[in-house]
Amino acid sequence: MSQAIHLGISTCPNDTFAFHGLISRAVDWRGLDFHVDFIDIQQLNDRLFEGDFDAAKTSFYAALLLANETVVLPSGSALGFGVGPLLLAAEPDLTPTNTEQLALCPGQHTTASLLFSLFYPKTTRVEHVLFSEIMPALKQHKADFGMCIHEGRFTWEQHGLGLVEDLGTRWEAETSSPLPLGGIVARRCLPFNVLATIQAVIRDSLECALADPEATFPTMRKYAQEFDDDVLMKHVELYVNDWTLDLRDTGRDALAQLSERAQTIGLVSKENMKIEVFVS
Numbered sequence: 001m002s003q004a005i006h007l008g009i010s011t012c013p014n015d016t017f018a019f020h021g022l023i024s025r026a027v028d029w030r031g032l033d034f035h036v037d038f039i040d041i042q043q044l045n046d047r048l049f050e051g052d053f054d055a056a057k058t059s060f061y062a063a064l065l066l067a068n069e070t071v072v073l074p075s076g077s078a079l080g081f082g083v084g085p086l087l088l089a090a091e092p093d094l095t096p097t098n099t100e101q102l103a104l105c106p107g108q109h110t111t112a113s114l115l116f117s118l119f120y121p122k123t124t125r126v127e128h129v130l131f132s133e134i135m136p137a138l139k140q141h142k143a144d145f146g147m148c149i150h151e152g153r154f155t156w157e158q159h160g161l162g163l164v165e166d167l168g169t170r171w172e173a174e175t176s177s178p179l180p181l182g183g184i185v186a187r188r189c190l191p192f193n194v195l196a197t198i199q200a201v202i203r204d205s206l207e208c209a210l211a212d213p214e215a216t217f218p219t220m221r222k223y224a225q226e227f228d229d230d231v232l233m234k235h236v237e238l239y240v241n242d243w244t245l246d247l248r249d250t251g252r253d254a255l256a257q258l259s260e261r262a263q264t265i266g267l268v269s270k271e272n273m274k275i276e277v278f279v280s
Helices: 013-018 041-049 060-065 111-119 131-139 152-159 167-175 192-211 213-223 229-239 248-264
Strands: 003-009 032-038 055-059 070-072 078-080 086-089 102-105 125-128 145-148 162-166 179-187
Touching (some): 003 041, 013 213, 013 229, 041 055, 055 111, 060 248, 078 229, 102 111, 102 131, 111 179, 111 248, 152 229, 162 167, 179 192
Parallel strands (some): 003 032, 003 055
Antiparallel strands (some): 055 179, 086 145
16 A cells, blocks of 8 residues: 655645646656645645644745754755845835834745844834735735745736845845755655655656646646746746755755854754755
8 A cells, every 4th residue: 555645835836836747647656645735835834833744845944943853855945046035115115124113924934034033133013924915915005014925026016015125135145055945844754765755756746847847837827826827937937946956065055054044043942953954
């Protein structure tokens, strides 16, 4: 009997692109039986903390906190240059200066929230909401600032919002490293051969998508916030790169820098295990 694997992935286009081959069974599941949930990244984070999922996409901030329980798989990550979240303002020329102002972040344990804490500590009140609620709230002046992720990187100007800062650009300037946003983690308690097989299927799925990108559009459209195919493919081109296939040393170094900075400001305990990338 094949082993059931409860897999969680986000609804953002880079993930539905990468996992199209697995979802559609265009690639061999190699004896595993995948059961896939598609949910928002913070919901994925929350359910991982609750003990759900054998493997799942998660924010790397959450992965730092979950390092005692999970390992990062080398394939399926989103990291790179020019991929960071944007800090947007409801009005042009508005900057975070006081705790009367309200900033919206896409979930407590997202990397976007970690970056806001790193670069704008104690400057505003912070509320955590679904990423899809942030730009509408700014347009309606229900908040002063919002961290923009996913497809919103390509559409925020159409909504008349102001750009405070690209936090990915700031990360790159300070670290000379690509920004690690999120990756696939799997439970340490799984047998080594199962971890290796999950990793192999994910890599197969990525290679399948890269070989025939057009085939992935129906899957991406089904879950995306924006339905324009050009926007979807721009998203994929931004977030899917060589490090998505394999984190390699550059990805591991970026994760080490994220861990060190999170520990420095007390967001991750120094007693926590170091984040680890699985080696098959």
